[in-house]
Amino acid sequence: MGVNLTGLTEPRNIELSDLRGRTVAIDAYNTIYQFLSIIRQPDGSPLTDTKGRVTSHLSGLLYRTANLIESGISPSFVFDGVPHELKMDTIMERRAKRERAEKEWEDAREEGDMKKAFSKAQQTSKMTPEIKETSRSLLTYLGIPVVDAPSDGEAQAAYMCRKGDVWASASQDFDSVLFGTPMLVRNLTVTGRRKIPGRDQYKDVRTEQIECAGFLSELGITREQLVDVCILMGTDFNPGLSGIGPKKGLKLIKAHGNLEGAMGHLGEEIDNYEEIRNIFLGSGYSDDYDLTIRGTDTEKICELMCEEHDFSKERVMSVIDRIENSRKAEDTRRKQRSLFDSW
DSSP, X not given: OOOOOGXXXXXXXXXXXXXXXXXXXXXXXXXXXXXXXXXXXXTSOXXXXXXXXXXXXXHHHHHHXXXXXXXXXXXXXXXXXXXXXXXXXXXXXXXXXXXXXXXXXXXXXXXXXXXXXXXHHXXXXXXXXXXXXXXXXXXXXXXXXXXEXXXXXXXXXXXXXXXXXXXXXXOSSSHHHHTTOSEEEESSSOXXXXXXXXXXXXXXXXXXXXXXHXXXXXXXXXXXXXHHHHHHHOBTTBOOOTTOOHHHHHXXXXXXXXXHHHHHHHTOOOTTHHHXXXXXXXOOOOOOOOOOOOOOXXXXXXXXXXXXXXXXXXXXXXXXXXXXXXXXXXXXXXXXXXXXXXX
């Protein structure tokens, strides 16, 4: 999902504790898909309640959000709105890939190949209206701000960061850089040793920080030129040109100044490239959001998690206590810092 600029950047590895006192706008769909992908049974089946409803996302949101709050981070979650029409081809392609993976997952389970089954199952995750609604409800009951984007959640989070309402936007994808976030945090909600989807390989995943002005300066290009590089490579809104990856795309844009110059040199044309540019550089944003942190609604959390979805009440109450105690401790630290600064 999104553009892959791994070959062009060397993010700074950080610990969650390095983000203490920071506010972060998190790409909700991106994060929920991660939880749906990795929180599964050994055969690849997602966690479910006694009625067969998926609960992997609720488990991930509850426990990982608690970890963030314990680290002194103030998260908000930004949900996607209506996708741009140019993204429909990508959405249909992902749907077809998911359907193929579902069939391969079933076959692998029948064959007793649990490694293959788990790998294929990771590729079947999908956002349903119920998953979206229960995610929003849980976050709201936890007192976490929820923001609705007009279209792309990453674009809205980047806008909030540019305004200074949050310190960073958080997503696995590099699209946030194209959308203009000053600071990107990757792997905020999923760290540790993780299996690479579709492969029998693992990698260590650490939280990363990318200061975007410095990143662009190191590349020697502007944000606008980086958008042109990615349009050459291919984005969620266009397939790109064959054989062009990050390094070749960067070389072309630096040599010819912009996308028009690069296409002229290659003798190629990319449909709708000006509209795609505008998606990244001038997307619609919303100022209709409130980032106030609320208190936890213990009754509603237990009703959703325990009564409706069969989570252990003892474990859920333990997480609620962790969150409330961490918020109190962080509030005390802020007051002490304010008092110290006034001396």
